[in-house]
Amino acid sequence: xxxxxxxxxxxxxxxxxxxxxxxxxxxxxxxxxxxxxxxxxxxxxxxxxxxxxxxxxxxxxxxxxxxxxxxxxxxxxxxxxxxxxxxxxxxxxxxxxxxxxxxxxxxxxxxxxxxxxxxxxxxxxxxxxxxxxxxxxxxxxxxxxxxxxxxxxxxxxxxxxxxxxxxxxxxxxxxxxxxxxxxxxxxxxxxxxxxxxxxxxxxxxxxxxxxxxxxxxxxxxxxxxxxxxxxxxxxxxxxxxxxxxxxxxxxxxxxxxxxxxxxxxxxxxxxxxxxxxxxxxxxxxxxxxxxxxxxxxxxxxxxxxxxxxxxxxxxxxxxxxxxxxxxxxxxxxxxxxxxxxxxxxxxxxxxxxxxxxxxxxxxxxxxxxxxxxxxxxxxxxxxxxxxxxxxxxxxxxxxxxxxxxxxxxxxxxxxxxxxxxxxxxxxxxxxxxxxx
Numbered sequence: 001x002x003x004x005x006x007x008x009x010x011x012x013x014x015x016x017x018x019x020x021x022x023x024x025x026x027x028x029x030x031x032x033x034x035x036x037x038x039x040x041x042x043x044x045x046x047x048x049x050x051x052x053x054x055x056x057x058x059x060x061x062x063x064x065x066x067x068x069x070x071x072x073x074x075x076x077x078x079x080x081x082x083x084x085x086x087x088x089x090x091x092x093x094x095x096x097x098x099x100x101x102x103x104x105x106x107x108x109x110x111x112x113x114x115x116x117x118x119x120x121x122x123x124x125x126x127x128x129x130x131x132x133x134x135x136x137x138x139x140x141x142x143x144x145x146x147x148x149x150x151x152x153x154x155x156x157x158x159x160x161x162x163x164x165x166x167x168x169x170x171x172x173x174x175x176x177x178x179x180x181x182x183x184x185x186x187x188x189x190x191x192x193x194x195x196x197x198x199x200x201x202x203x204x205x206x207x208x209x210x211x212x213x214x215x216x217x218x219x220x221x222x223x224x225x226x227x228x229x230x231x232x233x234x235x236x237x238x239x240x241x242x243x244x245x246x247x248x249x250x251x252x253x254x255x256x257x258x259x260x261x262x263x264x265x266x267x268x269x270x271x272x273x274x275x276x277x278x279x280x281x282x283x284x285x286x287x288x289x290x291x292x293x294x295x296x297x298x299x300x301x302x303x304x305x306x307x308x309x310x311x312x313x314x315x316x317x318x319x320x321x322x323x324x325x326x327x328x329x330x331x332x333x334x335x336x337x338x339x340x341x342x343x344x345x346x347x348x349x350x351x352x353x354x355x356x357x358x359x360x361x362x363x364x365x366x367x368x369x370x371x372x373x374x375x376x377x378x379x380x381x382x383x384x385x386x387x388x389x390x391x392x393x394x395x396x397x398x399x400x401x402x403x404x405x406x407x408x409x410x411x412x413x414x415x416x417x418x419x420x421x422x423x424x425x426x427x428x429x430x431x432x433x434x435x436x
Contacts, residue, residue, distance in 0.1 A: 001170040002137050009112045009138075013038075016110065026271035029089030036107040039118030048104060051426045053419065054083045054125035056108055059091040060309075061334050062131040065154055065207040067098055068408040069129060074102060076416065077423060083123055087134075090270065090308060097309060111136040120146050126426035127180075127419050129153050133161065137171055140178040149180035149422050153411060154207045156185045157192040158331065158352045165196050173197035181418060183411050186356040202414055205407030206357060208336045213312060221316025228296050228303060228317065233261045233384040236305075236314050239268040239333035240324035244373075245276050247327055249283055251373035257381055262296065266305035266314055268324060268333060273306040280304065315341045319390065320383045322346045325353075327373055332358070339366050340401045344383050344393035346370055360404075365396035 017034060024031035035041075053073050057063040063086065073082050084099065085108040086092040095105050106123075109115035116139050128143060128150040135152070143150050157165075165172040173196065176182075182201035184190035190201035228234060237248055245265055252263065267276050280287045280302065287302040288294065290310075296303055305314055315321055321338035323345060325331060331353030338345045345367040351358040361367040370376040383390050 027089040037110055039109045039115030041122040049081045052081045052083050052123050052125045054128040056085045056130045058134045059088040060094050063091045063094040072412050111138045113138055116142045127422035137175040140175050144178035152179050152182045155182050156189045162192040188356050204410040207407050209404040210408040217312035218316050220313030224317035234318050235320040235380045236264040236318040237322045238266045241268055241330050244324055244327045247373035251377040255377050264303045320344050320380055326350045339397040342394040342398050344390050364400040366400035
């Protein structure tokens with residue numbers, strides 16, 4: 001099955017540069033260092049100092065969740081190079097912003113053997129930490145064959161994804177068996193991964209609960225609040241996905257919020273900023289773009305958050321948050337971030353990618369589920385009109401956040417001795433003159 005999988009990759013290879021170039025129209029980062037996607041790392045400027053500890057964080061959320069891991073690896077082994085790889089331009093940009101020169105960044109290559117071998121030869125990591133659900137059959141098989149232990153950390157597995165993997169057991173089981181260990185977010189994630197063939201998952205919790213809201217994000221929130229109107233009721237639809245903005249605008253047209261209420265729409269992907277702006281124009285909805293960098297007039301009721309890396313600032317400026325990707329069956333986005341700011345948080349019925357965290361947040365009163373866009377607008381109106389309800393949800397959100405912290409410590413307790421063993425093995429190989 002892996003042979004067939006690899007053949008499909010080879011058939012797709014000629015089209016991939018065109019896809020990257022196309023995506024680069026709206027996200028120029030996709031046009032940078034395209035050769036790395038195919039294992040061509042020669043332009044990196046000399047050898048990478050060894051030993052190398054590798055973290056793969058596919059996109060923005062995983063990159064942010066990797067912060068405590070990077071910090072602890074750098075403290076424990078300051079002599080090591082920490083390599084952070086990504087697949088998306090937003091992830092790579094976030095990595096540069098969060099880590100600066102403390103790490104080496106690169107694209108993870110496409111999952112074809114020649115590119116993966118080139119990656120392993122170039123960086124020769126002594127251990128790899130893959131965040132959440134980035135499972136690549138050739139990568140894991142070849143890393144295992146090269147003696148590189150790879151751990152799946154902060155791992156999650158939705159019911160939908162598990163069903164998909166279960167349909168191809170001849171590909172899934174060898175892939176998961178190649179992992180050196182798995183640290184899952186919840187008992188449910190661990191059980192699903194175990195049933196698919198992962199080696200004895202442990203449960204350490206969700207790293208995203210341990211992310212601190214930094215002073216810069218809070219300051220940005222204050223700046224937004226002044227620009228948007230300090231006395232105006234403000235709610236944010238964060239990380240919205242394709243189709244959701246139209247649903248929300250339909251619901252707002254049918255059931256307008258009280259005069260003066262400001263709606264902030266923040267699309268999940270930057271390539272959709274222009275499309276959402278055009279949708280607003282087509283609907284005849286007056287709006288201001290965040291990129292306009294100007295105050296919002298009193299007669300404007302919609303702001304388009306067309307910026308990257310500022311979602312926490314948008315949350316910090318708002319009175320109520322809705323987490324996108326959940327009105328349509330796309331699995332939702334991370335609801336922990338608005339909860340961590342103490343925001344009353346609303347989600348739609350499709351949060352299956354974050355099912356465990358969502359269920360616990362709902363049970364704790366830190367979040368509420370709405371059935372559709374009309375229900376969303378009605379709940380926003382109710383919360384904005386009732387400061388007491390907002391305060392109760394704020395207190396529940398902060399208590400929920402505090403109760404679930406500690407994942408970074410639990411993960412490190414499990415992971416540190418394993419990385420130490422890998423580092424020691426690397427030292428033995430180097431002292432013996434064995435090529436990486």
